[in-house]
Amino acid sequence: MERRSFLKKAAFAGTVIGLSDSIIASTVQIRSSAKIALKEDAVVLFQGDSITDAGRDRKVSTPNTSPMMGMGYVMLAAGALLERYAEQRPVIINKGVSGDKVYQLNDRWNEECINLKPNVLSILVGVNDFWHTKSGGYKGTAKTYETDYRALLLRTKEALPEVKLIIGEPFAVTGVKAVDDTWFPAFDEYRKIARNLAEEFNAVFIPYQTVFDEAKKRAAASYWTHDGVHASLAGAQLMAKAWMQAFI
Amino acid sequence: MERRSFLKKAAFAGTVIGLSDSIIASTVQIRSSAKIALKEDAVVLFQGDSITDAGRDRKVSTPNTSPMMGMGYVMLAAGALLERYAEQRPVIINKGVSGDKVYQLNDRWNEECINLKPNVLSILVGVNDFWHTKSGGYKGTAKTYETDYRALLLRTKEALPEVKLIIGEPFAVTGVKAVDDTWFPAFDEYRKIARNLAEEFNAVFIPYQTVFDEAKKRAAASYWTHDGVHASLAGAQLMAKAWMQAFI
Numbered sequence: 001m002e003r004r005s006f007l008k009k010a011a012f013a014g015t016v017i018g019l020s021d022s023i024i025a026s027t028v029q030i031r032s033s034a035k036i037a038l039k040e041d042a043v044v045l046f047q048g049d050s051i052t053d054a055g056r057d058r059k060v061s062t063p064n065t066s067p068m069m070g071m072g073y074v075m076l077a078a079g080a081l082l083e084r085y086a087e088q089r090p091v092i093i094n095k096g097v098s099g100d101k102v103y104q105l106n107d108r109w110n111e112e113c114i115n116l117k118p119n120v121l122s123i124l125v126g127v128n129d130f131w132h133t134k135s136g137g138y139k140g141t142a143k144t145y146e147t148d149y150r151a152l153l154l155r156t157k158e159a160l161p162e163v164k165l166i167i168g169e170p171f172a173v174t175g176v177k178a179v180d181d182t183w184f185p186a187f188d189e190y191r192k193i194a195r196n197l198a199e200e201f202n203a204v205f206i207p208y209q210t211v212f213d214e215a216k217k218r219a220a221a222s223y224w225t226h227d228g229v230h231a232s233l234a235g236a237q238l239m240a241k242a243w244m245q246a247f248i
Numbered sequence: 249m250e251r252r253s254f255l256k257k258a259a260f261a262g263t264v265i266g267l268s269d270s271i272i273a274s275t276v277q278i279r280s281s282a283k284i285a286l287k288e289d290a291v292v293l294f295q296g297d298s299i300t301d302a303g304r305d306r307k308v309s310t311p312n313t314s315p316m317m318g319m320g321y322v323m324l325a326a327g328a329l330l331e332r333y334a335e336q337r338p339v340i341i342n343k344g345v346s347g348d349k350v351y352q353l354n355d356r357w358n359e360e361c362i363n364l365k366p367n368v369l370s371i372l373v374g375v376n377d378f379w380h381t382k383s384g385g386y387k388g389t390a391k392t393y394e395t396d397y398r399a400l401l402l403r404t405k406e407a408l409p410e411v412k413l414i415i416g417e418p419f420a421v422t423g424v425k426a427v428d429d430t431w432f433p434a435f436d437e438y439r440k441i442a443r444n445l446a447e448e449f450n451a452v453f454i455p456y457q458t459v460f461d462e463a464k465k466r467a468a469a470s471y472w473t474h475d476g477v478h479a480s481l482a483g484a485q486l487m488a489k490a491w492m493q494a495f496i
Contacts, residue, residue: 236314
């Protein structure tokens with residue numbers, strides 16, 4: 001299987017979370033040498049599309065508050081981070097925007113990333129870069145995604161050379177509403193690009209597709225996602241648990 | 249200390265979560281023999297005041313959804329329960345209502361508790377029963393709280409003899425906005441009543457006051473609560489972690 005060979009890929013410079021055969025998210029593992037050590041007063045920025053946005057109140061600019069976090073994996077991850085690392089007093093900001101593709105992140109990157117001077121930057125983007133070619137008349141290709149994403153990361157590293165990067169794998173859960181078999185294997189290319197960019201930029205990589213694939217052994221796909229693209233509350237918890245493994 | 253003697257109280261028929269000396273919420277313990285075994289398709293109902301309500305969308309009646317859970321400890325606890333017990337497919341409902349005291353739960357108990365046939369019922373109520381005597385002109389006393397709460401629990405057990413009860417300790421974090429030293433020791437009486445009722449009704453008791461008192465050793469009170477009564481996102485995670493210990 002493609003996923004297995006990916007997990008076995010020894011030369012991977014980024015960090016892949018390996019999954020145990022038992023309860024998936026609770027046993028997500030990451031090499032301890034590669035985990036991020038959260039410094040005091042670290043600014044942790046979430047960026048991405050609607051999965052990250054999750055209905056957050058965009059009028060709220062106060063870090064660490066529920067309305068800014070939205071109703072998805074970011075709120076659950078933020079709660080976990082704030083509690084586990086209370087002594088470090090992290091400053092958590094969510095700037096995900098529903099519908100965004102990579103070029104749209106780029107359009108708002110100065111104001112909503114660089115200027116916020118994140119110490120940790122978590123990006124989850126890519127499903128719209130594919131999805132909107134099917135449903136929204138978007139003309140970008142996988143190559144567009146790769147080129148734009150690489151440029152965004154280069155720009156980020158130039159402005160913030162010390163930033164710790166977390167790159168989430170775009171995911172799609174087939175058989176639930178929006179996602180059907182016509183997504184594959186075309187969508188897999190986007191997943192592969194995100195993974196390769198994580199390697200290229202020495203980012204922690206969170207393999208959300210694998211997390212959802214494993215979770216389907218425990219409950220129906222519709223338990224974890226309502227439309228195949230957006231996580232349910234149960235699915236958001238899967239994501240938050242996986243995300244938390246990025247930290248020491 | 250009053251708290252220590254409470255934790256040592258051997259004859260306690262309900263179940264007290266004991267706290268380790270290290271990272272508090274991650275090490276919350278509960279006797280395994282007393283934990284609740286979540287059955288398949290179990291209905292888990294949250295009841296209480298604004299801490300439980302947490303800005304939930306009251307138009308949403310679909311269990312297990314973020315908008316119904318609100319932006320507080322219930323969403324975080326629901327996410328954790330849904331993920332950990334995916335195989336049991338819990339049905340989680342939040343019916344907390346901001347401002348409620350015990351008599352107000354009683355007023356809506358048929359529709360928003362009994363008729364929902366919960367297998368697990370989690371109640372957190374009491375801070376308004378005290379607070380509103382200071383600021384809202386409410387005339388009820390601690391004795392009123394005890395009498396009304398016992399009647400509510402008796403009524404519940406008569407209608408739902410098999411229901412598993414979780415009773416949360418009312419808590420107040422002194423030195424943060426709404427809560428000052430004039431709350432004590434008067435407010436402690438409400439905490440004691442909730443604890444004693446948990447014993448009387450063989451409920452799992454979640455000692456939230458102790459959870460917050462311990463957390464203040466890790467970060468300032470204002471990190472865990474913005475006004476002394478309502479938890480911050482960090483504080484909500486403390487509560488959710490403690491609450492989750494009620495289950496096997």
